[in-house]
Amino acid sequence: MKRPQWITVAAALALTGVLYFFGRTVPAKKPIASTATEQHSPDDGHDHGGISIDSILLLAKKQLKPEQAAALGKLETAAAKEKVAEEQAHLYHLLARYWADTARIFEPYAWYTAEAARLENSEKSLTFAAHLFLENLQTDGAEQRRQWKALQAKDLFERSLKINPGNDSSKVGLGACYLFGNISSNPLEGIAKIKEVVDRDSTNTYGQLTLAKGSLLSGQYDKAISRLLTVTRLQPGNVEVLLLLADTYERTGDKKSAVSWYRQCLGLVKEAELKKALQQRIDELTK
Numbered sequence: 001m002k003r004p005q006w007i008t009v010a011a012a013l014a015l016t017g018v019l020y021f022f023g024r025t026v027p028a029k030k031p032i033a034s035t036a037t038e039q040h041s042p043d044d045g046h047d048h049g050g051i052s053i054d055s056i057l058l059l060a061k062k063q064l065k066p067e068q069a070a071a072l073g074k075l076e077t078a079a080a081k082e083k084v085a086e087e088q089a090h091l092y093h094l095l096a097r098y099w100a101d102t103a104r105i106f107e108p109y110a111w112y113t114a115e116a117a118r119l120e121n122s123e124k125s126l127t128f129a130a131h132l133f134l135e136n137l138q139t140d141g142a143e144q145r146r147q148w149k150a151l152q153a154k155d156l157f158e159r160s161l162k163i164n165p166g167n168d169s170s171k172v173g174l175g176a177c178y179l180f181g182n183i184s185s186n187p188l189e190g191i192a193k194i195k196e197v198v199d200r201d202s203t204n205t206y207g208q209l210t211l212a213k214g215s216l217l218s219g220q221y222d223k224a225i226s227r228l229l230t231v232t233r234l235q236p237g238n239v240e241v242l243l244l245l246a247d248t249y250e251r252t253g254d255k256k257s258a259v260s261w262y263r264q265c266l267g268l269v270k271e272a273e274l275k276k277a278l279q280q281r282i283d284e285l286t287k
Contacts, residue, residue: 209231246258
């Protein structure tokens with residue numbers, strides 16, 4: 001399925017309005033590319049598109065200094081030898097923190113966080129890991145890697161829903177995996193899962209916003225605006241949503257509305273760089 005410019009709620013500040021015209025405003029973690037067959041991921045019945053955790057780790061380790069690789073190797077050896085699930089989960093958390101804090105590479109960090117969550121099998125840890133993958137994949141321009149992340153998130157959300165079938169946030173998250181990860185031949189499969197929640201509870205802002213982003217991906221700007229307006233009524237101070245709404249109006253050619261929403265953002269943001277970028281955009285649109 002071909003997609004227009006990638007838009008996400010998690011990175012609205014980066015991908016709408018400001019980034020679209022002025023460039024990234026926050027530092028990003030280093031992405032990594034990879035190719036191979038998935039080895040450790042759950043048996044989810046989908047083609048992983050040639051991405052594997054083994055190849056991801058191999059490429060990530062090439063970015064480490066010798067002393068960093070040595071320290072990492074000790075943790076990996078300890079985790080591989082550990083037979084007690086609780087202790088192994090602890091070591092996975094240590095590995096996750098190493099990749100996040102020392103190496104600053106996302107994919108291994110999320111992977112070990114997910115492996116620990118699978119061992120712990122608690123709703124909290126599973127949903128946390130699932131959202132890590134889901135939020136990150138929406139800014140990943142590599143199709144195969146995005147699918148791999150979506151499959152990881154899908155598995156984690158499904159495990160979480162077995163523990164708490166009534167968690168609407170996890171239901172929406174599961175639908176978003178299909179919507180943004182392109183892991184199904186039927187693009188409506190993800191939308192249906194999200195609509196099940198929103199049709200029952202129209203005040204579910206996570207569901208409304210996710211459907212709005214789905215509409216943006218398919219170029220249905222009017223539908224996106226309608227849902228975004230619903231979210232702004234429920235969360236009037238959500239800057240990410242306001243930026244997304246302003247950007248969407250701009251895409252439709254409605255400069256007046258775009259400026260109005262950008263100005264609302266301007267009154268809410270605190271970062272000087274972001275304020276400057278917003279003002280520049282407003283000035284350009286009002287010429």
